Amino acid sequence: MADQTSMNPHKVVCSVPIELVFTDTDVKSSRTEHRIDHITDAWFEHHLLHSDISIMRFTPHRDLYSYFMGHQSSPEAYLEWHDKIYTTRGLKAPDREAVLRQKQMEFMNMRNELLRNSSFFMDHPIQARYNPAGYFNIKDGHHRAAFLYVFGFRRVYLEMSSSDYAQWLNEDQAGAVRATIQDQQRQLIYTPILHPEFYYWSSERDRVYPTRLDYMMRYLGVSPLRGTRVVDIGCNIGYHARCFTREGASVTGIEHDADHCRMLKALNDLEHTHFQWIPKPFEGASIGSYDIGIMLTVFYHVMKNEEVCRAFLDKLDQSVEQLLFWESGDDPRKEKRLILENTGFTRYEKLADTFGTGKLRELGVFQK
Structure with a gap:
């Protein structure tokens, strides 16, 4: 390798x-x-x-x-x-x-x-x-x-x-990741696996510069992240959660899909990067408060159900105290309006137009 x-x-x-x-x-x-x-x-x-x-x-x-x-x-x-x-x-x-x-x-x-x-x-x-x-x-x-x-x-x-x-290759755990991929019959991955054993896998997102992570890190600059509380809502297989963990942040991932949870655990072990995760839907999870939230292509999945949407926004407002990095689904205007009208976030800054899984999207940051 x-x-x-x-x-x-x-x-x-x-x-x-x-x-x-x-x-x-x-x-x-x-x-x-x-x-x-x-x-x-x-x-x-x-x-x-x-x-x-x-x-x-x-x-x-x-x-x-x-x-x-x-x-x-x-x-x-x-x-x-x-x-x-x-x-x-x-x-x-x-x-x-x-x-x-x-x-x-x-x-x-x-x-x-x-x-x-x-x-x-x-x-x-x-x-x-x-x-x-x-x-x-x-x-x-x-x-x-x-x-x-x-x-x-x-x-x-x-x-x-x-x-x-x-030590970086961690060959035994690389075998465990391969076994998980085979068991789940995965044909593709959503975000990159940062290990030479899996360079040949082409991820759906975050593989071409500038990525969503690039924009977020550019926004944060050299601001101290060590000890910062971060919640990654809908963390999928944990790519962004691990990146913030490496920066010294205290990260909690929220992911209700059982296959994603199993994969993120295997990848945490492979990459020697561990964060806490909660295997439940965000609106129903019992969580604390965080300085920074990450919510990429998540909100649009729940916004069409009025009751779930209200519970989701209430939880978002309660749990994220400062910054929220957000990426839209296919209706960014509506998502931004719902967030600004139903939470304590009062300001929004667009970071980039993005494209992923066949949709034109928008990436930005909300502030309280």
């Missing part, structure tokens, strides 16, 4: 889903090597803002490459990030224009490698370490990872230890 084994027999190079690629860990607690001559409290505070988050939320680098690609982005966040590497240690920051010229040259070189369809990114893989929480922390290669992400790559080459590779 590895694409290439390096010259070092204890190292493996393989393609890894972008959802599993995170920034470096806290350099103090990890006790790993770093390139900073001396750490000050101010530098460490700056470092923590961008530490151990998915590359999708690494705003400074992501915005820099989006800017170079001509998107409506600014390099300001990157330049400020770069300045603080120096100023937080009492040093003078390099000239901003010179930094921007250097980074643009690096961008053009990497883009040219892509255009030539070269093996550059395989020959110069991102160095990473497997995190037991089910993802990889970059040791070196943040710029390459952000560049490839902005260009829409859903998998990137990482170099890891052979022991990390074996």
